[in-house]
Amino acid sequence: MTIAATSISAPAATRQPCAHCGLPSPVGERFCCHGCQTVFETIAACGLEQYYDLKSRLDDQREPATQAGSSFAELDDPAFLARHATPLPAGLMRVEVYVQGVHCAACLWLLERLPTVVEGLLSVELDLARRTASLVWSPAEVSLSRIARDFARFGYPPHPVEPSAARDARRLEDRAYLIRIGVAAACAGNVMLLAFALYSGHFDTIAEPYRTAFRYLSAAIGMLALLWPGSVFVRGALAAVRTRTWHLDTPIAIALLAGTAAGLLAVVLDTGEIYFDSITMLIFLLLIGRWLQMRQQRRATDAIELLFSVTPRRVTLIKDGQPVDAAIDAVGVGDVVEVGPQQCIPVDGVIELGTTHVDSTVLTGESRPLACSIGDEVAAGAINLSSTIRLRVTATGRDTRVGRLMADIERLSRSRTPVIGSADRLAKPFVLGVIALAVLCFVLRLPAGMHAAFESTVAMLIVCCPCAVALATPLATSMAIGRLASRGTLIKGGDTFETLAGSPTVVLDKTGTLTEGAFALRQWLGDGSLKPIVAAMEAGAAHPIARALAISDTPTTVSDVQHRTGLGVTASHSGRRFAVGSATFMHELGAYTPDWATQAATRARESGLTAIFVASVDTVEAMAILGDAPRADTRQAIGDLRALGWRPRVLSGDDHRTVSAVADQVGIDQADGNALPETKRDVIAELKAQGPVVMVGDGVNDAAALATATVGVAVSGGAEASMAAADVYLSRPGLSPLVDLARTSRGVISRIRLCLGLAIGYNALAAGLTLVGLMSPIVAAIVMPISSLTVLAIAVGAGRQQGRPTKEATP
Numbered sequence: 007m008t009i010a011a012t013s014i015s016a017p018a019a020t021r022q023p024c025a026h027c028g029l030p031s032p033v034g035e036r037f038c039c040h041g042c043q044t045v046f047e048t049i050a051a052c053g054l055e056q057y058y059d060l061k062s063r064l065d066d067q068r069e070p071a072t073q074a075g076s077s078f079a080e081l082d083d084p085a086f087l088a089r090h091a092t093p094l095p096a097g098l099m100r101v102e103v104y105v106q107g108v109h110c111a112a113c114l115w116l117l118e119r120l121p122t123v124v125e126g127l128l129s130v131e132l133d134l135a136r137r138t139a140s141l142v143w144s145p146a147e148v149s150l151s152r153i154a155r156d157f158a159r160f161g162y163p164p165h166p167v168e169p170s171a172a173r174d175a176r177r178l179e180d181r182a183y184l185i186r187i188g189v190a191a192a193c194a195g196n197v198m199l200l201a202f203a204l205y206s207g208h209f210d211t212i213a214e215p216y217r218t219a220f221r222y223l224s225a226a227i228g229m230l231a232l233l234w235p236g237s238v239f240v241r242g243a244l245a246a247v248r249t250r251t252w253h254l255d256t257p258i259a260i261a262l263l264a265g266t267a268a269g270l271l272a273v274v275l276d277t278g279e280i281y282f283d284s285i286t287m288l289i290f291l292l293l294i295g296r297w298l299q300m301r302q303q304r305r306a307t308d309a310i311e312l313l314f315s316v317t318p319r320r321v322t323l324i325k326d327g328q329p330v331d332a333a334i335d336a337v338g339v340g341d342v343v344e345v346g347p348q349q350c351i352p353v354d355g356v357i358e359l360g361t362t363h364v365d366s367t368v369l370t371g372e373s374r375p376l377a378c379s380i381g382d383e384v385a386a387g388a389i390n391l392s393s394t395i396r397l398r399v400t401a402t403g404r405d406t407r408v409g410r411l412m413a414d415i416e417r418l419s420r421s422r423t424p425v426i427g428s429a430d431r432l433a434k435p436f437v438l439g440v441i442a443l444a445v446l447c448f449v450l451r452l453p454a455g456m457h458a459a460f461e462s463t464v465a466m467l468i469v470c471c472p473c474a475v476a477l478a479t480p481l482a483t484s485m486a487i488g489r490l491a492s493r494g495t496l497i498k499g500g501d502t503f504e505t506l507a508g509s510p511t512v513v514l515d516k517t518g519t520l521t522e523g524a525f526a527l528r529q530w531l532g533d534g535s536l537k538p539i540v541a542a543m544e545a546g547a548a549h550p551i552a553r554a555l556a557i558s559d560t561p562t563t564v565s566d567v568q569h570r571t572g573l574g575v576t577a578s579h580s581g582r583r584f585a586v587g588s589a590t591f592m593h594e595l596g597a598y599t600p601d602w603a604t605q606a607a608t609r610a611r612e613s614g615l616t617a618i619f620v621a622s623v624d625t626v627e628a629m630a631i632l633g634d635a636p637r638a639d640t641r642q643a644i645g646d647l648r649a650l651g652w653r654p655r656v657l658s659g660d661d662h663r664t665v666s667a668v669a670d671q672v673g674i675d676q677a678d679g680n681a682l683p684e685t686k687r688d689v690i691a692e693l694k695a696q697g698p699v700v701m702v703g704d705g706v707n708d709a710a711a712l713a714t715a716t717v718g719v720a721v722s723g724g725a726e727a728s729m730a731a732a733d734v735y736l737s738r739p740g741l742s743p744l745v746d747l748a749r750t751s752r753g754v755i756s757r758i759r760l761c762l763g764l765a766i767g768y769n770a771l772a773a774g775l776t777l778v779g780l781m782s783p784i785v786a787a788i789v790m791p792i793s794s795l796t797v798l799a800i801a802v803g804a805g806r807q808q809g810r811p812t813k814e815a816t817p
Contacts, residue, residue, distance in 0.1 A: 049116070049160065078154035079331035080321075081166070086333035087150070090166050098128065100142050101150065103164035105132070105157065117162060124148065124156045139164070186235040187293050193231035194286040200224045201283035221280055225273045228282030232266050236289040256437045257470075258292065264467040268460070278461060296480055321352045324396065334402070341399045345390045353386050354406040355397030365389040365550065375550060391550065440470045443773050450777060458779075465781050469772040479758055482800075486754045494737040495747055502733045505698045505717045506751035509651030513690060513711070515703035516658035516665050516679075519721050519741070520672055521634040523704070525554040528615060528635065531606055532628030536620050538562040540586050540630070543577045551618065554632050555586070574618075585621040597621040603629055614664025633664075640672045643741035650748050652700075657681050657689060657711075686711035702744065719744060761797045768796075 025036050025046055080086055091101040105117065114132045117139060121127045126148030131140040143153055157164045200220045207217055232240075239262060242255030262285055269280040323332040324342040334352055337343060342358065345351050351364070363375040366388045375391055378384060384397065386406040401407075447466045451459040487497050517523050530537065541558035544551075547569065564577040564584075573594070574587015585595055589607060592599055599619065603626045607617035610631050620628040644654055655676040658665045662679030669677035681689070687710040693699045694716060701708070701715035712718030712732045720732035721739070736743040775781040 078151040080333045081150040081154055083333035083336055085335040089335055097146060098142055098144055100140060102138055102140050103166060105137055105139050106163045106165060124153060127153050183297060187297060190231055190235035190290040190293050193227050194290040197224050197227050197283050197286045221273045224280055224282045225270055228266060228269060228285055231286045231289050232262055235293060236262055257440045261467045337399060337402055339399055342396055343399060344394060344396050346394050347390060347392060349390050351384050351386055351388045351390055353399045354401035355384060355399045357382050357384065358396050358398050360393055360395035362390055362392040362395050365391055443470060447777055451779060462776055462779060466773060466776045469776060469781060470769045482754055482758045486750060490750060495743050496735040498733050502717050503751040503754045506748055507755040508698055510698035510700045511653045511693055512647060512700040512702060513655055513657050515708050516656055516660050516668055517634060518704040519702055520640050520668055521636050525550045525632045526635045527554055527630055528633045529631035536628045539564060539579050539584055540620055543567060543575050543586055551632060555630060582622060586618060589619060592619045592621055592626060597624050597626055599626045612663060614661055614667040636668055636672050637740045639740040639742045643745050644673050646745045647748060657686055683710050687714050690714045757800055761800050764796055
């Protein structure tokens with residue numbers, strides 16, 4: 007303990023950088039930790055020292071090496087391989103894993119050379135953006151667990167990724183979309199080159215054979231653009247017609263078809279202007295806008311899905327009285343599993359052996375651990391805190407309480423009413439308006455001749471094409487989603503901004519959202535000299551109360567430490583016997599409790615806090631008041647949200663007195679406690695009937711409420727279920743990121759409205775000029791992209807941080 011304190015207090019200037027990660031090392035040491043030393047020696051032994059040369063050139067971010075400390079035996083379980091691995095010819099197999107610790111091209115270089123040092127591993131293909139690796143190996147030569155251990159030796163512990171047919175289908179769809187964009191870009195570029203030659207011919211002579219050839223070639227390329235990449239808009243318009251709905255693909259398709267028909271007619275009749283340069287560029291820009299929106303939304307969703315992969319998916323199964331590692335898929339009802347201290351309980355079951363404390367915060371929201379013994383039921387997802395227990399399995403997978411909650415979440419997510427964006431609401435009036443204007447233009451220009459009327463009508467359709475309207479929302483939202491992701495806020499869909507830009511009711515969970523989610527010493531009463539002794543007595547214990555008490559600046563030693571599960575601990579120091587624990591423990595030991603201590607314990611209970619007594623010999627001489635403290639930024643964030651028009655309230659599964667006390671501290675008037683997951687869901691549904699509701703939480707008990715809310719927000723450290731159900735994930739702790747999201751949402755909606763206003767104003771002006779005959783088809787073809795470029799310039803600024811930056815914000 008003394009050595010650690012000395013190394014921490016040493017000036018940073020006297021430390022040498024770690025030979026592996028570059029972080030400061032303890033004085034006189036070459037490495038900052040044993041993990042870095044192990045990885046360094048492994049890399050050197052395999053002849054891969056070039057990794058450090060590449061790493062230094064990349065200005066890599068510094069992180070100590072990650073060590074897994076696991077045998078990965080569950081990866082060899084037949085049930086695991088059947089679920090996660092894909093058989094290949096020649097007896098090979100492929101599996102996809104999430105690789106922890108990957109963050110630069112040097113990591114990619116190192117991992118993709120592992121087949122040279124791991125016999126039987128044939129290839130490693132790393133997706134740096136998603137931090138996933140596709141491994142191909144020969145099971146006859148090496149086991150998957152051995153490969154995983156080798157990955158961990160190099161500082162990159164792997165974790166299984168859930169197989170997903172939907173993910174594979176998305177990859178194929180993305181590939182097809184990129185091909186479509188590439189074809190559209192090639193068509194637009196070539197037609198623009200031909201258009202420059204044809205437009206130049208208006209100011210100088212061009213040989214007639216070349217002019218005719220360029221026009222026919224432009225028509226051929228334009229038809230290719232319409233029939234291949236542009237067909238998505240035509241299909242969308244046909245689908246809208248068949249379903250009798252209004253969609254912006256309809257006027258886009260009308261403009262594309264009308265422009266193409268007019269261009270083909272002009273080419274065949276060798277008269278008038280062709281519009282294939284505008285048509286091909288329009289198709290290319292629209293496809294780019296949709297691709298940006300789709301990729302940003304998928305990136306956020308993929309990032310959240312991959313967060314689930316770091317959850318251990320193995321279990322200690324008892325077979326013939328002996329513990330063995332097994333995949334969770336291999337466990338059935340009636341089996342016996344063993345759960346060690348600080349491990350997540352993987353199944354629903356009944357305790358058959360052992361006593362412990364269980365942290366069910368993630369399931370119920372109750373921040374105080376519950377004592378459990380033989381015969382008590384425990385649920386999957388809870389954390390075993392104190393000691394090893396054995397469970398008789400009563401439910402696994404979807405049949406557990408967590409599984410049933412997840413099924414409820416899926417049902418609620420499917421039934422959630424989608425938010426309709428501003429652009430979609432404009433579809434019906436826009437389509438009707440463009441058609442009406444085209445008819446009116448034809449009628450007004452008919453006295454000037456059929457040719458003039460037709461040209462003006464085509465110019466009207468071209469100049470009023472809703473390219474800018476269609477680009478405004480996807481470009482602004484995709485830019486905002488990307489910028490928020492760089493600040494640690496992941497958003498699954500752009501329609502979230504519309505709700506967050508308003509003045510919704512925001513319902514906040516307490517534990518882990520308003521508070522730190524862990525016990526902390528709030529007050530010490532009595533003899534302060536006993537603090538170091540209490541810290542030494544609680545050192546090494548896994549219980550949350552023990553961890554809160556085991557902090558001291560003055561190290562000391564104790565002897566004869568004896569823990570009493572559910573009660574407290576006793577120990578000796580300097581010839582005196584000390585006891586730390588509950589009032590029940592003091593009573594059992596016969597320790598005298600003075601009136602001041604009894605009164606302080608009563609006040610603590612009324613405030614939702616926990617009182618721990620400290621007795622010396624046979625008298626209580628001090629007390630520790632513990633509680634889950636509010637986060638430092640919570641009160642300021644609540645004030646900022648109120649200033650934006652949000653209406654905050656607290657809804658928690660914790661004790662009502664505790665919830666009310668925390669709400670008072672952070673400045674929230676309305677608070678409700680003792681809420682079960684089903685209660686939270688019903689309360690959110692009632693509030694949603696009165697207006698938009700934002701639910702912010704982090705536990706499985708919040709998941710159904712998150713799925714029910716207009717917008718669900720999962721906070722840092724949340725459970726898998728809460729992140730799966732939410733629309734937004736805040737990877738930075740505290741509520742300051744939520745304030746940033748609210749301000750950013752307002753900025754995004756303002757930019758979208760500005761873009762739509764400019765686009766509509768441009769179309770109105772251009773339509774007016776066309777109606778009076780001042781807008782010819784060639785002028786329409788030249789000025790039509792201007793509105794799209796204007797929208798693009800405005801949308802690029804969407805998502806920049808609004809208002810004053812918070813401490814947690816990353817640049």
